[in-house]
Amino acid sequence: MRRATLITMLGAMWTEELSRSTSVEDDHRIAPRRPLLRRPWVVPLALLTVIFVAYAVPPYLTLDPARARTQPMPPHASYYPLLVTHIFLSSIALLAACLQVWPWLRRSHPAVHRWSGRVYVTVALSASVCVMIISPMGLYGANQRVANTMLASLWFATTLAGFRAIRQRRIADHRQWMLRSFALCFSIVAFRV
Amino acid sequence: MFIAFAVFVPEIFTGAEVDPADVSQAIGVTSWLSWVVNLLIVEWWLHRRSTSDRRRGDEIGQPSSNRIRTRGNPPETESVSAALVKPESSKSLRVPT
Known part of the structure; x- marks a missing residue:
């Protein structure tokens, strides 16, 4: 017995x-240790992001509405300040996202990954709220307004879900939600294609 | 955006007269495609990863899930935990058996 x-x-x-x-x-x-050549998306993604930010941000640095790339602008007083806030925050989010998906950084410098992740979550949530406010003011019809509002809502939700997952130590879920969040974040780059 | 313009409003590149409604529709379509396509690519990527992980697990004889299956029986961890609980201390003298 x-x-x-x-x-x-x-x-x-x-x-x-x-x-x-x-x-x-x-x-x-x-992620298994693999040379950079076997991850052919890391360098092009970073380059594309830097080029996009260098192209998109400068007209808004002067805070002059006449130099904005989106012309004509909706006749709302709050539109331009929210647009500029969104552009600055999203640029930081794009650059932080490049760091977040870099496997070498995640493996070798987890503290940097954590801090850039906090920066990404903060700016992504704020930027998506800005988009939610300015999307209904769009001048190109209901099609564009609904698409941008949906995009902002999903960006907010996926980022929040990824953040909640990592707070609860659910690493696999965190990676999945954050990949979705990055995909939505990079939609502005895809929009130009 | 350039692809949508080329498909829906090719006049914009030729310099011909452009209908503003067509431009609005092209921008709307681009707004949808820019994030829906990205999201579909990520879902395909995640699905591909999970499928390859499952296949690798099957190859080395491990269950695909990260939880051990008990085939409907309750897990025995409770009985083990109960057995490993430290007994309460007793002040009475121990009698060798």
Whole structure:
């Protein structure tokens, strides 16, 4: 009787230990070390982002509505300030997103990943709120207004879900939600194509 | 945006007269496509990763899920935990058996 109990206990302990180690391995799955040449998207993505930011931001640095790229502008007093805020915050979000998806940085400098992640979440949530406010003021019809409002809502929701996941130590969920958030963030780059 | 203009308002490149309604529609379509396509690509990427992970798990004989299946039986961790609980201290003298 005692031997049977001991065997059962050992079996259960082994099962529990295996379950725990599998789950930890899955949660803390680290991208395998691969040379940059085998990740051909890292450098082009960073380059494209830097070029886009260098192209899109300068007209708004002077805070002169006449130099804005989107002309004509909706006749709302709050439109231009919110647009400029959104552009500045989104530029930071785009650059931070490039750092976040860089596997080498995640593996070698997790503290940098955490801090740039906090910056990304803060600016992405703020920028998406700005878009939610200015989207209904768009001049190009309901089609554009609905699309931009949906985009802003999904960007906000996916970023928040990714942040909640990492606070609850759900690493796999965090990666999935953040990838969706980055995809929505990079839609402004895709918009120009 | 350039693709949508080329498809819906090609006149914009030729210098011919452009209908503003067509331009609005082209911008609206671009607004949708710019994030829907990105999101579809990410979903495909995530699906591909999970499928390849599952296949790799099957190859090395591990279950695909990160939870051990108990085939409908309750997990035995509760009985193990109960067995491993430290007994309460007793002040009575121990009698060798």
